[in-house]
Amino acid sequence: MSLLRFEEKMTAVTRFWKENQLGLAPWLFLAPGIFMFLLYVIIPITQSMSISLYEWDGLGQKEFIGFANYVELMDDEAFYTSLKNNVIWLVLYMLAIPGGLFVALFLNQTVRGIRIYKSLFFFPFVMSQVVVGLVFSWFYDPNFGLMNVIITSFGFEPIAVLADERLVTYGIIIAGLWPQTAYCMILFLTGLNAISTEQIEAARLDNAKGWRMLWYVILPQLRPATFIAIVVTVIGALRSFDLVSIMTDGGPWGSSRVLAFYMYEKAFSEYGFRMGYGAAISVVLFGIMMIYITWVLYRMYRDERGA
Amino acid sequence: MSNIIKKSLGALAFGMMLTTSALAGELVINTDTSDPAPKAAFEAVIAGFEAENPDVTVTWNLFDHEGYKTSIRNFLTADAPDLANWYAGNRMLPYVNAGLFEPVDDVWEENGLNESLASAVDSMTIDGQKWGVPYTYYQWGVYYRKDIFEDLGIEIPTNWEEFLAAGATLNENDVTPITIGTKFLWTAGGVFDYLNLRTNGYDFHMALTRGEIAWTDDRVRATMANWKTLLDADFFIENHAAYSWQEALPAMVRGDAAMYVMGNFAVAPLKEAGLTDDTLGFFQFPEITPGIPLAEEAPTDIIHIPANARNKVDARRFLAYIARADVQSQINETLGQLPINVNSTVADDKFLQAGQAMLSSTTAGIAQFFDRDAPAEMAKAGMEGFQEFMVKPERLDAILERLEKVRERVYK
Numbered sequence: 225m226s227l228l229r230f231e232e233k234m235t236a237v238t239r240f241w242k243e244n245q246l247g248l249a250p251w252l253f254l255a256p257g258i259f260m261f262l263l264y265v266i267i268p269i270t271q272s273m274s275i276s277l278y279e280w281d282g283l284g285q286k287e288f289i290g291f292a293n294y295v296e297l298m299d300d301e302a303f304y305t306s307l308k309n310n311v312i313w314l315v316l317y318m319l320a321i322p323g324g325l326f327v328a329l330f331l332n333q334t335v336r337g338i339r340i341y342k343s344l345f346f347f348p349f350v351m352s353q354v355v356v357g358l359v360f361s362w363f364y365d366p367n368f369g370l371m372n373v374i375i376t377s378f379g380f381e382p383i384a385v386l387a388d389e390r391l392v393t394y395g396i397i398i399a400g401l402w403p404q405t406a407y408c409m410i411l412f413l414t415g416l417n418a419i420s421t422e423q424i425e426a427a428r429l430d431n432a433k434g435w436r437m438l439w440y441v442i443l444p445q446l447r448p449a450t451f452i453a454i455v456v457t458v459i460g461a462l463r464s465f466d467l468v469s470i471m472t473d474g475g476p477w478g479s480s481r482v483l484a485f486y487m488y489e490k491a492f493s494e495y496g497f498r499m500g501y502g503a504a505i506s507v508v509l510f511g512i513m514m515i516y517i518t519w520v521l522y523r524m525y526r527d528e529r530g531a
Numbered sequence: 532m533s534n535i536i537k538k539s540l541g542a543l544a545f546g547m548m549l550t551t552s553a554l555a556g557e558l559v560i561n562t563d564t565s566d567p568a569p570k571a572a573f574e575a576v577i578a579g580f581e582a583e584n585p586d587v588t589v590t591w592n593l594f595d596h597e598g599y600k601t602s603i604r605n606f607l608t609a610d611a612p613d614l615a616n617w618y619a620g621n622r623m624l625p626y627v628n629a630g631l632f633e634p635v636d637d638v639w640e641e642n643g644l645n646e647s648l649a650s651a652v653d654s655m656t657i658d659g660q661k662w663g664v665p666y667t668y669y670q671w672g673v674y675y676r677k678d679i680f681e682d683l684g685i686e687i688p689t690n691w692e693e694f695l696a697a698g699a700t701l702n703e704n705d706v707t708p709i710t711i712g713t714k715f716l717w718t719a720g721g722v723f724d725y726l727n728l729r730t731n732g733y734d735f736h737m738a739l740t741r742g743e744i745a746w747t748d749d750r751v752r753a754t755m756a757n758w759k760t761l762l763d764a765d766f767f768i769e770n771h772a773a774y775s776w777q778e779a780l781p782a783m784v785r786g787d788a789a790m791y792v793m794g795n796f797a798v799a800p801l802k803e804a805g806l807t808d809d810t811l812g813f814f815q816f817p818e819i820t821p822g823i824p825l826a827e828e829a830p831t832d833i834i835h836i837p838a839n840a841r842n843k844v845d846a847r848r849f850l851a852y853i854a855r856a857d858v859q860s861q862i863n864e865t866l867g868q869l870p871i872n873v874n875s876t877v878a879d880d881k882f883l884q885a886g887q888a889m890l891s892s893t894t895a896g897i898a899q900f901f902d903r904d905a906p907a908e909m910a911k912a913g914m915e916g917f918q919e920f921m922v923k924p925e926r927l928d929a930i931l932e933r934l935e936k937v938r939e940r941v942y943k
Contacts, residue, residue: 283604284629384773475915
């Protein structure tokens with residue numbers, strides 16, 4: 225009796241499955257991904273947004289204060305300094321792309337031992353950002369740093385790059401460009417490997433060389449690599465936290481802060497623990513990233529439709 | 532970002548360790564004493580405690596100094612040890628307010644600590660209760676190159692005119708008077724503390740750090756004007772904003788600079804770098820406003836019982852043990868710092884003896900340090916302002932107005 229009913233039920237399930245298989249299957253396959261995405265991306269984002277409406281030290285009671293954190297942010301000099309520095313980072317970090325392309329073109333030749341040179345050029349990217357930061361701090365050191373040894377040997381006054389509010393951000397960006405250029409280089413090198421030799425030969429026959437060859441034949445074929453290079457460089461610029469933390473700790477007097485660092489300082493550092501305020505900063509940073517992410521998604525969507 | 536992740540992972544790992552290790556008769560201690568001397572000192576204390584209390588097994592979790600500042604928030608709420616070290620003043624206030632530390636007045640009563648640790652009573656008390664047992668402190672003051680002073684015939688300055696004259700003589704001989712590294716800001720806080728304590732006195736300084744006085748007050752301006760006098764007379768090394776406090780030491784070791792306004796922990800690295808008792812000396816920060824009694828700065832380190840501790844009975848035994856005169860003598864001899872217990876003996880070291888003599892004769896009051904007396908946010912903004920002032924003194928008005936804005940929000 226019960227067995228019969230069980231079988232009846234099973235057939236019902238099977239029927240339901242057969243009728244809706246096409247509709248259900250994608251969702252089943254997506255389920256683990258969606259679950260992870262919800263747990264690690266969507267829920268934390270909404271949580272940050274809600275924390276930004278509270279005054280909270282991470283220990284005691286949360287106190288709802290509405291948009292007061294944002295109002296304070298609008299009147300916070302340090303916030304504008306960070307925002308300005310973020311823009312400088314975004315713009316100057318893009319230099320890594322032509323830089324990487326140049327090195328890649330230079331290394332894209334068959335010479336004895338070229339692999340070793342390629343690895344050496346890629347080396348800065350493999351190093352930890354902390355090491356890069358330390359190396360450049362020593363490079364800039366006003367007393368014994370290599371840069372100032374060179375400058376003083378020409379009879380100029382030494383420049384304390386990391387202690388000068390006007391120069392400090394540029395100094396850190398140069399340090400950041402070193403590994404980022406290597407990263408872009410490796411992207412372009414793989415791109416160059418995939419370039420169709422037939423097209424190049426055809427272009428040669430048509431008497432193309434030098435700049436025109438690069439501009440009209442090589443670069444169009446490197447478009448996918450360029451796109452990825454822009455994506456990783458923008459991301460790298462927006463999360464430029466490690467170098468700032470290692471090289472200057474945000475100083476002198478906070479003039480080298482970027483939004484990510486300022487958020488960390490307000491929320492988690494020794495003198496911080498204003499979780500709400502930190503969350504408000506990160507929401508603003510998220511907004512900026514969102515503009516960019518939308519652009520990337522739109523492009524990917526367009527490319528896929530076109531393909 | 533990876534720093535944060537690593538730190539929280541570390542905290543998580545420690546948390547898990549603690550869960551498995553809280554058995555009866557077992558005492559879990561978390562400390563950040565990871566430098567060689569503090570580590571050795573704690574090893575000795577724990578060994579001594581275990582020898583006297585065979586029924587207690589101590590599990591000791593050693594944290595790195597910087598990571599501890601974040602970890603303590605996690606382990607106090609999530610999985611508390613039985614004892615944890617921390618700092619006096621405003622640094623412990625958030626935890627006391629959040630109910631994460633346990634008041635230990637009973638330990639003080641039963642062991643007569645109100646007499647033996649009398650000097651630290653004020654800094655341990657919040658809302659009329661005592662929240663921990665102090666085990667060490669150290670003096671701040673001026674460390675100087677004795678040989679350079681002698682060569683140039685400079686006497687130890689005891690007042691402002693002599694101090695300025697000493698600086699002038701040093702500058703004439705191409706020696707920068709004071710070395711300092713303000714990259715991590717707090718060193719500038721030390722200079723401000725002394726200038727303010729000497730210009731306006733202890734009570735004013737404490738009222739200022741408690742937020743009761745406006746930063747735009749004329750008395751604050753008087754302190755800053757004195758600082759400006761030092762800046763105008765080229766007292767500090769150039770490019771100090773690029774250096775940490777350690778990176779500023781070589782200037783003094785090489786003899787390019789002759790003084791350092793610092794805590795006693797600077798003596799060890801200076802001696803390691805080659806200075807000796809003959810070339811390195813210590814003097815009290817000179818008087819500025821005549822007649823104002825000389826208050827000092829001496830940060831105190833404490834051991835607390837977290838409110839969520841499991842083995843509070845043995846934790847109290849440990850507090851009683853570490854408060855004892857002989858134990859404090861021993862621990863501070865290894866630390867190279869000063870014991871709080873009045874019956875302890877101070878190590879036979881020139882700097883510690885000088886510090887002990889200075890602090891025990893101080894009647895004007897003992898400040899903790901700018902970033903322990905002022906709340907965290909005020910401290911950060913203040914020290915940043917001091918650093919900026921030292922490089923751009925012409926921005927004084929803007930800096931003070933900014934600090935005043937922070938004060939109005941922080942202490943509301």
